Amino acid sequence: MPADADPVTVLSEDESWSLLSSVSLGRLVTILDGQPEIFPVNFVIQRRTVLFRTAQGTKLFSAVMGDRVAFEADDHTAAGGWSVILKGRAHVLSATEEILEAEETPLIPWIPTMKPLYVRVVALEITGRRFEFGT
Incomplete structure:
Protein backbone atom coordinates (compact mmCIF):
# COMPACT_ATOMS: atom_id res chain seq x y z
CA MET A 1 0.00 0.00 0.00
CA PRO A 2 1.42 3.42 -0.91
CA ALA A 3 2.38 5.56 2.09
CA ASP A 4 -0.26 8.18 1.24
CA ALA A 5 -3.12 5.68 0.66
CA ASP A 6 -5.88 5.63 3.25
CA PRO A 7 -6.24 2.08 4.63
CA VAL A 8 -9.88 2.75 5.62
CA THR A 9 -12.71 3.35 3.14
CA VAL A 10 -16.15 4.50 4.23
CA LEU A 11 -18.82 2.39 2.54
CA SER A 12 -22.07 3.63 1.08
CA GLU A 13 -25.39 2.42 2.44
CA ASP A 14 -25.83 0.14 -0.58
CA GLU A 15 -22.33 -1.34 -0.16
CA SER A 16 -22.99 -1.89 3.55
CA TRP A 17 -26.25 -3.78 2.90
CA SER A 18 -24.58 -5.82 0.16
CA LEU A 19 -21.76 -6.90 2.48
CA LEU A 20 -24.21 -7.74 5.28
CA SER A 21 -26.05 -9.95 2.81
CA SER A 22 -22.84 -11.87 2.09
CA VAL A 23 -22.42 -13.31 5.60
CA SER A 24 -24.67 -15.15 8.02
CA LEU A 25 -23.14 -14.59 11.47
CA GLY A 26 -23.34 -11.28 13.31
CA ARG A 27 -23.56 -9.83 16.79
CA LEU A 28 -26.66 -8.30 18.34
CA VAL A 29 -25.94 -5.69 21.01
CA THR A 30 -28.60 -4.78 23.57
CA ILE A 31 -28.74 -2.99 26.91
CA LEU A 32 -30.13 -4.85 29.93
CA ASP A 33 -30.22 -3.21 33.35
CA GLY A 34 -27.86 -0.53 32.08
CA GLN A 35 -25.26 -3.06 30.94
CA PRO A 36 -24.37 -4.00 27.36
CA GLU A 37 -25.14 -7.56 26.27
CA ILE A 38 -23.74 -9.11 23.08
CA PHE A 39 -25.29 -12.15 21.41
CA THR A 54 -34.70 -16.94 18.84
CA ALA A 55 -36.60 -18.34 21.81
CA GLN A 56 -37.85 -16.73 25.02
CA GLY A 57 -34.97 -15.44 27.12
CA THR A 58 -32.55 -12.61 27.77
CA LYS A 59 -31.73 -11.99 24.10
CA LEU A 60 -35.38 -11.63 23.13
CA PHE A 61 -36.35 -9.61 26.19
CA SER A 62 -33.48 -7.13 25.95
CA ALA A 63 -33.81 -6.77 22.16
CA VAL A 64 -37.51 -5.94 22.03
CA MET A 65 -37.98 -4.22 25.38
CA VAL A 84 -20.83 -2.96 9.08
CA ILE A 85 -22.73 -1.60 12.08
CA LEU A 86 -26.38 -0.75 12.17
CA LYS A 87 -28.40 0.87 14.90
CA GLY A 88 -32.12 0.38 15.02
CA ARG A 89 -35.15 -1.12 16.68
CA ALA A 90 -36.08 -4.77 17.07
CA HIS A 91 -39.53 -6.31 17.14
CA VAL A 92 -40.96 -9.82 17.19
CA LEU A 93 -42.89 -10.75 14.07
CA SER A 94 -46.51 -11.39 14.92
CA ALA A 95 -48.49 -10.74 11.74
CA THR A 96 -49.18 -13.92 9.78
CA GLU A 97 -47.95 -12.46 6.49
CA GLU A 98 -44.67 -11.31 8.08
CA ILE A 99 -44.07 -14.76 9.59
CA LEU A 100 -44.87 -16.50 6.30
CA GLU A 101 -42.44 -14.19 4.50
CA ALA A 102 -39.74 -14.90 7.11
CA GLU A 103 -40.29 -18.65 6.75
CA GLU A 104 -39.41 -18.37 3.04
CA THR A 105 -35.84 -17.34 3.92
CA PRO A 106 -33.00 -19.86 4.41
CA LEU A 107 -32.83 -18.90 8.09
CA ILE A 108 -32.37 -22.12 10.08
CA PRO A 109 -31.05 -22.30 13.65
CA TRP A 110 -27.46 -23.53 13.71
CA ILE A 111 -27.88 -25.49 16.91
CA GLY A 128 -19.64 0.46 7.04
CA ARG A 129 -15.89 0.52 6.65
CA ARG A 130 -13.50 -1.45 4.47
CA PHE A 131 -9.95 -1.97 5.76
CA GLU A 132 -6.78 -2.64 3.84
CA PHE A 133 -4.23 -4.40 6.00
CA GLY A 134 -0.62 -3.21 6.00
CA THR A 135 2.31 -5.31 4.95
Missing part, protein backbone atom coordinates in the same frame (compact mmCIF):
# COMPACT_ATOMS: atom_id res chain seq x y z
CA PRO A 40 -23.92 -13.97 18.35
CA VAL A 41 -26.78 -14.72 15.95
CA ASN A 42 -27.11 -16.27 12.55
CA PHE A 43 -29.21 -14.03 10.36
CA VAL A 44 -30.43 -13.12 6.90
CA ILE A 45 -31.11 -9.78 5.28
CA GLN A 46 -34.68 -9.34 4.11
CA ARG A 47 -35.84 -6.06 2.55
CA ARG A 48 -32.94 -4.16 4.16
CA THR A 49 -33.71 -5.46 7.62
CA VAL A 50 -31.88 -8.01 9.77
CA LEU A 51 -33.91 -11.13 10.51
CA PHE A 52 -32.98 -13.74 13.11
CA ARG A 53 -34.68 -16.49 15.09
CA GLY A 66 -35.12 -1.78 24.91
CA ASP A 67 -35.38 1.43 22.96
CA ARG A 68 -32.58 0.55 20.53
CA VAL A 69 -30.24 -2.24 19.50
CA ALA A 70 -27.03 -2.37 17.52
CA PHE A 71 -25.99 -5.08 15.10
CA GLU A 72 -22.50 -5.76 13.72
CA ALA A 73 -21.10 -8.16 11.15
CA ASP A 74 -17.71 -8.34 9.50
CA ASP A 75 -15.41 -10.47 7.41
CA HIS A 76 -11.76 -10.48 6.39
CA THR A 77 -9.10 -12.03 4.19
CA ALA A 78 -5.31 -11.81 4.43
CA ALA A 79 -5.43 -8.54 2.47
CA GLY A 80 -8.16 -6.70 4.35
CA GLY A 81 -11.63 -6.77 5.75
CA TRP A 82 -14.83 -4.89 6.40
CA SER A 83 -17.22 -4.13 9.22
CA PRO A 112 -30.66 -28.04 17.51
CA THR A 113 -32.74 -25.95 19.88
CA MET A 114 -36.23 -24.57 19.40
CA LYS A 115 -36.17 -21.00 18.12
CA PRO A 116 -39.80 -20.41 17.21
CA LEU A 117 -39.74 -16.60 17.17
CA TYR A 118 -38.59 -14.34 14.36
CA VAL A 119 -37.11 -10.96 15.27
CA ARG A 120 -36.63 -8.18 12.75
CA VAL A 121 -34.17 -5.31 13.28
CA VAL A 122 -35.14 -2.22 11.34
CA ALA A 123 -32.14 0.04 10.75
CA LEU A 124 -32.31 3.68 11.71
CA GLU A 125 -28.64 4.12 10.79
CA ILE A 126 -26.10 1.95 8.98
CA THR A 127 -22.36 2.55 8.59
Whole structure:
Protein backbone atom coordinates (compact mmCIF):
# COMPACT_ATOMS: atom_id res chain seq x y z
CA MET A 1 0.00 0.00 0.00
CA PRO A 2 1.42 3.42 -0.91
CA ALA A 3 2.38 5.56 2.09
CA ASP A 4 -0.26 8.18 1.24
CA ALA A 5 -3.12 5.68 0.66
CA ASP A 6 -5.88 5.63 3.25
CA PRO A 7 -6.24 2.08 4.63
CA VAL A 8 -9.88 2.75 5.62
CA THR A 9 -12.71 3.35 3.14
CA VAL A 10 -16.15 4.50 4.23
CA LEU A 11 -18.82 2.39 2.54
CA SER A 12 -22.07 3.63 1.08
CA GLU A 13 -25.39 2.42 2.44
CA ASP A 14 -25.83 0.14 -0.58
CA GLU A 15 -22.33 -1.34 -0.16
CA SER A 16 -22.99 -1.89 3.55
CA TRP A 17 -26.25 -3.78 2.90
CA SER A 18 -24.58 -5.82 0.16
CA LEU A 19 -21.76 -6.90 2.48
CA LEU A 20 -24.21 -7.74 5.28
CA SER A 21 -26.05 -9.95 2.81
CA SER A 22 -22.84 -11.87 2.09
CA VAL A 23 -22.42 -13.31 5.60
CA SER A 24 -24.67 -15.15 8.02
CA LEU A 25 -23.14 -14.59 11.47
CA GLY A 26 -23.34 -11.28 13.31
CA ARG A 27 -23.56 -9.83 16.79
CA LEU A 28 -26.66 -8.30 18.34
CA VAL A 29 -25.94 -5.69 21.01
CA THR A 30 -28.60 -4.78 23.57
CA ILE A 31 -28.74 -2.99 26.91
CA LEU A 32 -30.13 -4.85 29.93
CA ASP A 33 -30.22 -3.21 33.35
CA GLY A 34 -27.86 -0.53 32.08
CA GLN A 35 -25.26 -3.06 30.94
CA PRO A 36 -24.37 -4.00 27.36
CA GLU A 37 -25.14 -7.56 26.27
CA ILE A 38 -23.74 -9.11 23.08
CA PHE A 39 -25.29 -12.15 21.41
CA PRO A 40 -23.92 -13.97 18.35
CA VAL A 41 -26.78 -14.72 15.95
CA ASN A 42 -27.11 -16.27 12.55
CA PHE A 43 -29.21 -14.03 10.36
CA VAL A 44 -30.43 -13.12 6.90
CA ILE A 45 -31.11 -9.78 5.28
CA GLN A 46 -34.68 -9.34 4.11
CA ARG A 47 -35.84 -6.06 2.55
CA ARG A 48 -32.94 -4.16 4.16
CA THR A 49 -33.71 -5.46 7.62
CA VAL A 50 -31.88 -8.01 9.77
CA LEU A 51 -33.91 -11.13 10.51
CA PHE A 52 -32.98 -13.74 13.11
CA ARG A 53 -34.68 -16.49 15.09
CA THR A 54 -34.70 -16.94 18.84
CA ALA A 55 -36.60 -18.34 21.81
CA GLN A 56 -37.85 -16.73 25.02
CA GLY A 57 -34.97 -15.44 27.12
CA THR A 58 -32.55 -12.61 27.77
CA LYS A 59 -31.73 -11.99 24.10
CA LEU A 60 -35.38 -11.63 23.13
CA PHE A 61 -36.35 -9.61 26.19
CA SER A 62 -33.48 -7.13 25.95
CA ALA A 63 -33.81 -6.77 22.16
CA VAL A 64 -37.51 -5.94 22.03
CA MET A 65 -37.98 -4.22 25.38
CA GLY A 66 -35.12 -1.78 24.91
CA ASP A 67 -35.38 1.43 22.96
CA ARG A 68 -32.58 0.55 20.53
CA VAL A 69 -30.24 -2.24 19.50
CA ALA A 70 -27.03 -2.37 17.52
CA PHE A 71 -25.99 -5.08 15.10
CA GLU A 72 -22.50 -5.76 13.72
CA ALA A 73 -21.10 -8.16 11.15
CA ASP A 74 -17.71 -8.34 9.50
CA ASP A 75 -15.41 -10.47 7.41
CA HIS A 76 -11.76 -10.48 6.39
CA THR A 77 -9.10 -12.03 4.19
CA ALA A 78 -5.31 -11.81 4.43
CA ALA A 79 -5.43 -8.54 2.47
CA GLY A 80 -8.16 -6.70 4.35
CA GLY A 81 -11.63 -6.77 5.75
CA TRP A 82 -14.83 -4.89 6.40
CA SER A 83 -17.22 -4.13 9.22
CA VAL A 84 -20.83 -2.96 9.08
CA ILE A 85 -22.73 -1.60 12.08
CA LEU A 86 -26.38 -0.75 12.17
CA LYS A 87 -28.40 0.87 14.90
CA GLY A 88 -32.12 0.38 15.02
CA ARG A 89 -35.15 -1.12 16.68
CA ALA A 90 -36.08 -4.77 17.07
CA HIS A 91 -39.53 -6.31 17.14
CA VAL A 92 -40.96 -9.82 17.19
CA LEU A 93 -42.89 -10.75 14.07
CA SER A 94 -46.51 -11.39 14.92
CA ALA A 95 -48.49 -10.74 11.74
CA THR A 96 -49.18 -13.92 9.78
CA GLU A 97 -47.95 -12.46 6.49
CA GLU A 98 -44.67 -11.31 8.08
CA ILE A 99 -44.07 -14.76 9.59
CA LEU A 100 -44.87 -16.50 6.30
CA GLU A 101 -42.44 -14.19 4.50
CA ALA A 102 -39.74 -14.90 7.11
CA GLU A 103 -40.29 -18.65 6.75
CA GLU A 104 -39.41 -18.37 3.04
CA THR A 105 -35.84 -17.34 3.92
CA PRO A 106 -33.00 -19.86 4.41
CA LEU A 107 -32.83 -18.90 8.09
CA ILE A 108 -32.37 -22.12 10.08
CA PRO A 109 -31.05 -22.30 13.65
CA TRP A 110 -27.46 -23.53 13.71
CA ILE A 111 -27.88 -25.49 16.91
CA PRO A 112 -30.66 -28.04 17.51
CA THR A 113 -32.74 -25.95 19.88
CA MET A 114 -36.23 -24.57 19.40
CA LYS A 115 -36.17 -21.00 18.12
CA PRO A 116 -39.80 -20.41 17.21
CA LEU A 117 -39.74 -16.60 17.17
CA TYR A 118 -38.59 -14.34 14.36
CA VAL A 119 -37.11 -10.96 15.27
CA ARG A 120 -36.63 -8.18 12.75
CA VAL A 121 -34.17 -5.31 13.28
CA VAL A 122 -35.14 -2.22 11.34
CA ALA A 123 -32.14 0.04 10.75
CA LEU A 124 -32.31 3.68 11.71
CA GLU A 125 -28.64 4.12 10.79
CA ILE A 126 -26.10 1.95 8.98
CA THR A 127 -22.36 2.55 8.59
CA GLY A 128 -19.64 0.46 7.04
CA ARG A 129 -15.89 0.52 6.65
CA ARG A 130 -13.50 -1.45 4.47
CA PHE A 131 -9.95 -1.97 5.76
CA GLU A 132 -6.78 -2.64 3.84
CA PHE A 133 -4.23 -4.40 6.00
CA GLY A 134 -0.62 -3.21 6.00
CA THR A 135 2.31 -5.31 4.95
